[in-house]
Amino acid sequence: xxxxxxxQTAFAGESQANRKYTAFSRKAEQEGFTNIAQLFKAAAEAExxxxxxxxxxxxxVESTNENLKTALEGEVYEHNKMYPEFIKEAESENRNSAKxxxxxxNQVEKVHADLYQRAIDAINTGKDIExxxxxxxxxxxxxxxxxxxxxxxxxxxxxxxxxxxE
Ligand SMILES: [Fe+2]
Ligand SMILES: [Fe+2]
Numbered sequence: 224x225x226x227x228x229x230x231q232t233a234f235a236g237e238s239q240a241n242r243k244y245t246a247f248s249r250k251a252e253q254e255g256f257t258n259i260a261q262l263f264k265a266a267a268e269a270e271x272x273x274x275x276x277x278x279x280x281x282x283x284v285e286s287t288n289e290n291l292k293t294a295l296e297g298e299v300y301e302h303n304k305m306y307p308e309f310i311k312e313a314e315s316e317n318r319n320s321a322k323x324x325x326x327x328x329n330q331v332e333k334v335h336a337d338l339y340q341r342a343i344d345a346i347n348t349g350k351d352i353e354x355x356x357x358x359x360x361x362x363x364x365x366x367x368x369x370x371x372x373x374x375x376x377x378x379x380x381x382x383x384x385x386x387x388x389e
Pocket of ligand 2: 360361362363364365375376377378379380
């Protein structure tokens with residue numbers, strides 16, 4: 224292991240810690256531990272600081288033009304290769320809830336790929352994309368533009384499950 228690998232490992236670990244603490248914070252909130260929820264939230268935010276610092280140190284934050292290409296590549300890989308394989312394996316192992324969570328992510332990555340492609344098309348003509356509002360389904364992650372749909376096209380959740388991105 225050299226420092227480059229260590230940075231990558233630390234980035235992955237801090238990123239995961241951020242998401243875990245966010246989930247733990249929500250759970251603490253549900254259980255009525257409001258102050259412990261805040262502690263998890265604070266730690267989660269600190270892990271984000273670490274993760275972003277590691278990422279910048281690896282020079283993996285480039286111009287928006289480059290970042291869009293990187294983002295698109297990731298979404299396309301997940302949609303075309305990673306999740307289809309994961310879904311197949313979950314099926315063959317009868318892991319239904321894993322299959323469902325992979326399937327939700329898989330369908331939404333395609334939506335993200337399309338959104339990024341449009342942003343790439345805009346930036347190629349030197350422009351930002353049109354101003355809009357985004358809503359994210361809190362069950363499957365489906366990302367809607369403009370307004371939230373009455374029913375989520377990916378998971379069927381009702382409109383109230385959509386959260387406005389601020
Ligand atoms: Fe995505
Ligand atoms: Fe959904």
